[in-house]
Every structure is written in structure tokens, then in C-alpha cells.
Amino acid sequence: MASVGEPVNGPVSTPDPSPSSSPVGQVHGQALGSKFKVLPRTDQIHELQTLIRSAETSRSNFKFVADRLIRMVIEEGLNQLPYSEVEVVTPTGKPYQGLKYEKGNCGVSIVRSGEAMEKALQECCRSMRIGKILVDSEPEKNDARVVFAKLPSDIAKRKVLLLYPIMSSGNKVCQAMKVLKDHGVPESHVFLINLFCTPEAGERIVGEFPALTILTTEVHHVTPNHFGQKYFGTDQTDY
Numbered sequence: 001m002a003s004v005g006e007p008v009n010g011p012v013s014t015p016d017p018s019p020s021s022s023p024v025g026q027v028h029g030q031a032l033g034s035k036f037k038v039l040p041r042t043d044q045i046h047e048l049q050t051l052i053r054s055a056e057t058s059r060s061n062f063k064f065v066a067d068r069l070i071r072m073v074i075e076e077g078l079n080q081l082p083y084s085e086v087e088v089v090t091p092t093g094k095p096y097q098g099l100k101y102e103k104g105n106c107g108v109s110i111v112r113s114g115e116a117m118e119k120a121l122q123e124c125c126r127s128m129r130i131g132k133i134l135v136d137s138e139p140e141k142n143d144a145r146v147v148f149a150k151l152p153s154d155i156a157k158r159k160v161l162l163l164y165p166i167m168s169s170g171n172k173v174c175q176a177m178k179v180l181k182d183h184g185v186p187e188s189h190v191f192l193i194n195l196f197c198t199p200e201a202g203e204r205i206v207g208e209f210p211a212l213t214i215l216t217t218e219v220h221h222v223t224p225n226h227f228g229q230k231y232f233g234t235d236q237t238d239y
């Protein structure tokens with residue numbers, strides 16, 4: 001069993017690029033570079049993506065399914081953070097050569113839908129601090145502005161997991177990245193944790209922040225933009 005704050009998961013692999021395995025509209029992430037990582041498309045992940053996209057999924061089931069998918073991508077995101085070798089002594093008195101999860105990391109959620117990912121991060125790393133950035137976006141104008149940012153005072157010295165589940169245009173993520181860089185965070189120290197991303201958003205973010213590592217479950221021309229409203233129950237629909 002993993003110790004507190006120690007993530008456990010396998011490495012990210014490249015999805016099978018064969019057209020026969022690609023659902024309509026799905027795009028593979030290889031063209032976006034080595035820093036853009038997509039979780040392998042397993043049947044389980046595909047089912048979770050399907051339930052999140054379905055209009056027939058009840059809110060309670062939606063939240064349950066979303067939390068499962070979030071946990072998967074969070075744990076893989078934690079695998080991108082640094083580890084160091086360590087020797088421990090087992091209860092039988094024998095030495096064991098293992099790994100130690102290095103400290104000096106934090107999470108930052110882009111309010112509001114990014115807050116849906118905070119619980120999974122804290123369940124994996126109880127002591128990890130989480131900051132927040134609120135960005136007001138106007139999709140019609142392809143513009144966004146930062147309303148406020150609450151970040152750890154020493155964030156410039158930390159590795160940052162930036163949490164945002166849906167990327168349609170990339171507006172909010174680009175603004176959040178500018179805030180982090182203004183606070184002294186090196187671009188290469190940021191790991192963007194995402195669920196659904198359009199090719200356009202991926203290209204924009206990779207183009208503006210080439211040293212940023214991005215981890216997502218799907219690149220598709222159509223994203224489930226109802227995610228935040230459905231997850232937090234603010235869509236005023238009787239589910």
C-alpha cells in the first residue's frame with residue numbers, strides 16, 4: 001500500500017494511431033509533441049468518457065463517473081513529478097530499496113470547474129497545498145481576464161499541478177499560465193491536468209507554452225462543456 005502522498009500508477013503510453021480504433025472526431029495527440037500526453041484509450045476510460053458526454057446520465061452518476069476519471073488522470077499526473085531513491089527497513093528487519101515522493105509540489109485549480117479535481121488530488125496527497133485562479137472568459141471574443149489569484153507564497157519554488165477539466169479554446173489556461181509565470185514559476189515546472197481537450201486548444205497552448213507538460217484523456221473536436229454545471233448541480237435541471 002502506498003504511503004501518504006505517494007502516487008502509484010503506470011507510465012503514460014502513446015495511443016494506437018490506427019484510424020479503425022478512432023471514434024469519430026477523436027484526434028491523437030502525437031502531433032502536439034512529446035510534452036502533450038494522452039492516457040491510453042482503454043474500454044474503462046472510454047466508458048467513463050461516454051457517460052460524461054451522455055445527456056441521459058443523471059447528476060449523481062455523472063459526479064461518480066467524473067470523480068473516477070479525474071482520479072485516473074490525477075494519479076498519472078503525479079507520476080510526472082520527481083522522485084528520489086530511498087532505503088527503508090521492513091518489519092522483518094530487512095532493507096528495501098525504493099522510491100520517495102519528493103516534496104515541494106502544489107496544486108492550482110482554475111475556478112470553477114477545476115475545483116472538481118481538488119478532491120482527487122488531496123486524496124492522493126493529503127498535505128499538498130492548493131491555490132486558485134479565477135479567470136473570466138468571453139468565448140465570443142476569444143478573450144479572458146484574471147479576476148483573482150490565491151497562490152502559495154513560495155509557489156516559484158514548487159512544481160505545480162494546474163487543474164482544469166475542459167479545454168475548448170485554451171483561453172483560461174493561457175491566462176492562468178501567465179499568472180503562474182508572473183509569480184516566478186518556470187514553465188517547465190507546470191503540469192496541466194485535463195480531461196477533455198480540443199485540437200485547437202491543444203495547439204494554442206503548446207504553441208504559447210512549449211515547455212508545459214499537458215496530460216489529458218482525450219483530444220476531440222467537441223468537448224463536454226456542460227461539465228462544470230452538471231458536476232456542481234448549477235444547470236437548474238431536475239436530475
